[in-house]
Amino acid sequence: MDDELHRRLRIEQARALLDNADPRQAVMLACDLLMAGVNGDAVVALAAESARTLPAYDANRRLAAVIDELGLPELDLPTAVALIAADTCERILDCSIPAEVGTHRLYVVGYEGSPLDHLLPEVTALAAHLEDDLGGRADDDLRTRLGALARTILDRLKAENPA
Structure with a gap:
């Protein structure tokens, strides 16, 4: 994963920690991760969601699964x-x-x-x-x-x- 994708992933992780991930950004990020060859089950599941209709709660949950799948540590x-x-x-x-x-x-x-x-x-x-x-x-x-x-x-x- 390149630095820009990693940065975007950490920003959405931070949003989910403090409030809610942006559903549109989370889905687009998952799509970009797939295009970069990061294709775990959680990434695929988030990328398959609708960027327009995904509720923030579900975006948070799916994003957390992606972060777990990628082995990223929790943010302080x-x-x-x-x-x-x-x-x-x-x-x-x-x-x-x-x-x-x-x-x-x-x-x-x-x-x-x-x-x-x-x-x-x-x-x-x-x-x-x-x-x-x-x-x-x-x-x-x-x-x-x-x-x-x-x-x-x-x-x-x-x-x-x-x-």
């Missing part, structure tokens, strides 16, 4: 937070998720044991501005501030784990 909470935070920040910066979604996803920095918990007040302030002042619709200023926060988070994660 700080690692899961760092993976989700980094993925969210990358998506904010490449505009693949709306600023409104990214702002709320960054609440992950507040999880107990998070290496980024000191940034929770900044995330909270952005979310409050988004909801209270902007009525839930991001403006250019919020997008700029969110992008700066995303870069800060990525820089801090990189400094803590330079490998």
Whole structure:
């Protein structure tokens, strides 16, 4: 399995640990694993699911079976937070998720044991501005501030784990 597939698998594993795996991402990941030659029973079963109709609970369960089948270790909470935070920040910066979604996803920095918990007040302030002042619709200023926060988070994660 290449590094990018491994990274995607760990991100979905982290999502399942903290909340729910994204059913669409989990199914697409399983399909990509099959194309890369990783074809265990659990991978095949997840790939055979509908990306549109798979419930989150079932995505979590099927993803856990894939992780067990591949022999990957469980994630600890700080690692899961760092993976989700980094993925969210990358998506904010490449505009693949709306600023409104990214702002709320960054609440992950507040999880107990998070290496980024000191940034929770900044995330909270952005979310409050988004909801209270902007009525839930991001403006250019919020997008700029969110992008700066995303870069800060990525820089801090990189400094803590330079490998």
